[in-house]
Amino acid sequence: MRRDVFQAIADPTRRAIIALIALQAMTAGAIADNFNITRQAVSKHLRILTECELVQQSQLGREVYYSLEFEKMKEIDNWIGQYRNLWESRFRQLDDVLVLLKKQKK
Amino acid sequence: MRRDVFQAIADPTRRAIIALIALQAMTAGAIADNFNITRQAVSKHLRILTECELVQQSQLGREVYYSLEFEKMKEIDNWIGQYRNLWESRFRQLDDVLVLLKKQKK
DNA sequence: TATATTTGCAACCGATTAGTTTCTTAATTA
DNA sequence: TAATTAAGAAACTAATCGGTTGCAAATATA
Numbered sequence: 001m002r003r004d005v006f007q008a009i010a011d012p013t014r015r016a017i018i019a020l021i022a023l024q025a026m027t028a029g030a031i032a033d034n035f036n037i038t039r040q041a042v043s044k045h046l047r048i049l050t051e052c053e054l055v056q057q058s059q060l061g062r063e064v065y066y067s068l069e070f071e072k073m074k075e076i077d078n079w080i081g082q083y084r085n086l087w088e089s090r091f092r093q094l095d096d097v098l099v100l101l102k103k104q105k106k
Numbered sequence: 107m108r109r110d111v112f113q114a115i116a117d118p119t120r121r122a123i124i125a126l127i128a129l130q131a132m133t134a135g136a137i138a139d140n141f142n143i144t145r146q147a148v149s150k151h152l153r154i155l156t157e158c159e160l161v162q163q164s165q166l167g168r169e170v171y172y173s174l175e176f177e178k179m180k181e182i183d184n185w186i187g188q189y190r191n192l193w194e195s196r197f198r199q200l201d202d203v204l205v206l207l208k209k210q211k212k
Numbered sequence: 213t214a215t216a217t218t219t220g221c222a223a224c225c226g227a228t229t230a231g232t233t234t235c236t237t238a239a240t241t242a
Numbered sequence: 243t244a245a246t247t248a249a250g251a252a253a254c255t256a257a258t259c260g261g262t263t264g265c266a267a268a269t270a271t272a
């Protein structure tokens with residue numbers, strides 16, 4: 001069972017679920033209303049998202065509210081962040097070269 | 107054939123390949139030396155990464171050099187970026203509340 | 213209390229995935 | 243020219259994935 005955040009966000013339906021609950025916590029049924037698949041299929045997606053701790057659930061009576069765990073989203077941000085640093089430093093290096101060329105032109 | 111960036115980075119081997127070629131372009135064979143799987147399996151991963159334009163290839167004689175396409179990495183950054191904005195604004199809101207509580211305490 | 217609602221779980225199915233082995237093609241080098 | 247090397251293509255396999263239907267449990271409501 002590979003259950004990491006990257007595998008979780010690979011599925012477009014799960015990314016759509018994330019987009020939905022990012023703004024406000026929602027029940028499984030309410031989430032399922034937004035898709036053309038069965039409630040059970042959505043429930044399975046929610047379980048995967050919960051298992052990798054991208055989503056948190058809190059029970060209120062018989063209803064279960066799902067909300068986004070932003071701390072886990074930061075893990076993805078940290079991963080892409082290391083490459084962001086790379087492309088930004090490359091951009092600065094290119095910028096330095098351009099400035100140098102401009103000076104030589106003068 | 108679903109071939110988007112999110113599906114591409116879902117596999118841990120492909121993320122390791124990305125980490126390798128982020129610093130310098132490498133041939134398929136040289137990349138494969140870093141893994142316990144066959145060269146052909148690595149080649150398949152490289153094809154998937156190339157098809158979704160995360161990786162670019164340039165031929166030099168019989169050697170094919172693979173390098174990271176940073177522009178495509180930015181697509182992932184943009185996706186996580188919308189949520190970064192959300193958690194940062196939430197943090198500011200929390201911060202405002204804390205400042206307010208501190209003032210009331212005085 | 214009987215009925216309806218919200219939900220999760222289990223079993224199953226077809227498609228996809230990551231890996232293998234085998235083979236072919238093309239460029240280098242002895 | 244012959245042997246070697248780098249790489250992609252094809253066929254196959256076991257495991258996983260996303261979806262379904264059917265069922266059970268717990269809470270709310272008539």
